[in-house]
Amino acid sequence: MSSLPETALAIADAVRSGAISARAVAERTLARIEAKNPELNAFVTVAKEELLAGADAVDAKRARGEPLGLLAGVPVALKDALCTRNLRTTCGSKMLGAYVPPYDATVVTRLRAADALVPGKTNMDEFAMGSSNESSAFGPAKNPHDPSRIPGGSSGGSAVAVAAGLAPVALGSDTGGSIRQPAALTGTVGVKPTYGRVSRFGLVAFASSLDQIGPFATDVRSAARVLAVIAGPDPRDATSAAAEVPEFEAACGRSVSGLRLGVPDEYFAEGLDPAVEASVRAAILRLEEDGCTVKRVSLPHTRHAVATYYVLATAEASSNLARFDGVRYGLRVGGESRGTGTASALRAMYGATRDAGFGAEVKRRILLGTFVLSAGYYDAYYAKAQKVRALVRRDFDRTFAEVDAIVCPTSPTPAFRLGEKTADPLAMYLSDVYTLPASLAGLPAASVPCEPVTFAGAAGALPVGLQIIAPAFREDTVLSLAAAAYPS
Ligand code: GLN
Secondary structure, three states: OOOOOOOHHHHHHHHHHOOOOHHHHHHHHHHHHHHHHHHHOOEEEEOHHHHHHHHHHHHHHHHOOOOOOOOOOOEEEEEOOEOEOOEOOOOOOHHHOOOOOOOOOHHHHHHHHOOOEOOEEEOOOHHHOOOOOOOOOOOOOOOOOOOOEOOOOOOHHHHHHHHOOOOOEEEEEEOOOOOHHHHHHHOOEEEEOOOOOEOOOOEOOOOOOOOEEEEEEOOHHHHHHHHHHHEOOOOOOOOOOOOOOOOHHHHOOOOOOOOEEEEEHHHOOOOOOHHHHHHHHHHHHHHHHOOOEEEEEOOHHHHHHHHHHHHHHHHHHHHHHHHOOOOOOOOOOOOOOOOOOOHHHHHHHHHHHHHHHOOHHHHHHHHHHHHHHOOOOOHHHHHHHHHHHHHHHHHHHHHOOOOOEEEEEOOOOOOOEOOOOOOOHHHHHHOOOOOHHHHHOOOOEEEEEEEEEOOOOOOOOEEEEEEEEOOOOOHHHHHHHHHHHOOO
């Protein structure tokens, strides 16, 4: 078993050449999940039969002499916000605890077309609202570097699956940092593509003007390959962009010499852990040694990003989550008198369903979002936040006239302890301070591991992430720099 390759690229190459079988990879995956998932809680649903059947189908295809796809035999763990045909999709919520979609998300269709395998669905903050995976209805996933600590969120389970070797790659979704922050805290590679680069058809919507799907991987090239498979326009998602998809894998081998990097003052400010800062600055120095030029830049509206995001994202969430009413999807509580009932009985059913189905954080966000959209407050909050979002975007536009990419920390701190911030939503929201601006501006960004740091009280060294942000549709620049910063 130990002779099987670990990275997605190496697995695909070996399966395609016939050096190993997809069945052997699938069996190893299941054995690891069985051994480690009880402690780490990365998967909420393990698709054992589907995984084995999928692996056998790939091996049979090869035996027939048919060409295999770019991810042949590669298990791709899927965040449980992505709809999977005939496989339970909970979004980390009791509301969808028994929901089995009749269709695949476009990204899942594309993975299957590339001969990838689905080992199961990963744990996440409820409806992707959170930074620690602690709002999941299934309990938190644990950080494999120290199981008393959070793995980040909301795509915590996907990050843990990759970090612990349960799957070589995974998909997550990132609305305000939910791929990059857990990647940073678990020592994995995470890429949030440009808004519009990847179809969201079949992703349970949180904040539609921000949501993007992207990969986690052990190495940058594997992330690039997964991104290449899932990217590109989709007639089923009107926000998916027509922009041509560059050669992402080739970008990983490109020299970064001569690239101009901006280091924003606002990302090295109060609240940044000094050990994280030292690790990130050392990573930037290494990029300089590779021939990049480095200069200080300023993104002055960064300080408004947290407030802006939490107005806009909650407003959009309150609208998107209105569909969970006990009628159309998922859970229903009460309403037995349906058909003969009165309007007040119907309203009681809506209320009972939403009260039982949503957890505290989701309720808080629906209330906040409803408030900022309500007559009399709309201009003061929602309309104002839209304007500030434009200013945040303009900061980046101005800066990208001078530099090719921005480099900074992904998260101000390493993984914190389970329970440390659950009683203080504002402290939790502040852990997104460095990931939210690129989301508001719709820009591509990645987190790659830099030197781990040792903290008093931590079981071992804790991972730190370097964030790389580039202009829209320049994932190729992000990937070139990511591969240089984190060679494999
Ligand atoms: N942590 C942020 C939030 O709670 C971002 C979540 C996400 O990107 N899905 O909203």
